[in-house]
């Protein structure tokens with residue numbers, strides 16, 4: 001099973017939470033709201049909250065409609081993990097769906113394998129634009145892990161550097 005969150009078991013991780021939910025579209029709003037609630041402890045700006053919600057939403061939607069191809073099997077699950085380390089939020093969205101054959105191609109703006117579903121092909125581009133780091137790991141036939149990092153409160157972040 002794919003798991004890439006390297007900050008795991010890191011003693012510097014101040015807080016963490018994990019969720020597992022059924023891969024159905026009703027849970028897209030739940031997932032983004034849960035992450036938004038979790039990051040309030042970092043006193044994010046409204047813009048930061050909006051960026052994080054958009055990115056989480058795109059990743060969870062992808063897991064549901066691409067990873068599991070929209071099928072509502074009982075076993076189709078999405079795993080969401082969040083870690084806070086200093087002023088940095090680390091989010092991982094993972095599925096055990098079909099996986100991605102060519103990640104580089106999939107991440108190109110406007111690329112979509114589901115044009116018939118009115119997909120814009122901009123999901124990964126939004127994740128990249130709204131977060132500070134994006135890493136996608138996938139194994140065809142086994143699933144996909146999308147790892148995103150957002151640095152909050154840029155001022156204090158620079159001070160620490």
Ligand SMILES: Nc1ncnc2c1ncn2[C@@H]1O[C@H](COP(=O)(O)OP(=O)(O)O)[C@@H](O)[C@H]1O
Pocket residue numbers: 058062063064066067068095097098099100106107111112113114119120121122123124125144
């Ligand atoms: N979790 C996933 N599992 C399988 N394929 C994925 C996953 N996420 C993204 N993809 C692939 O990457 C492509 C691009 O994703 P994205 O940029 O979000 O555009 P869109 O969702 O509009 O197609 C998708 O069309 C799909 O082929």
Ligand SMILES: [Mg+2]
Pocket residue numbers: 058061062119122123124
């Ligand atoms: Mg998408």
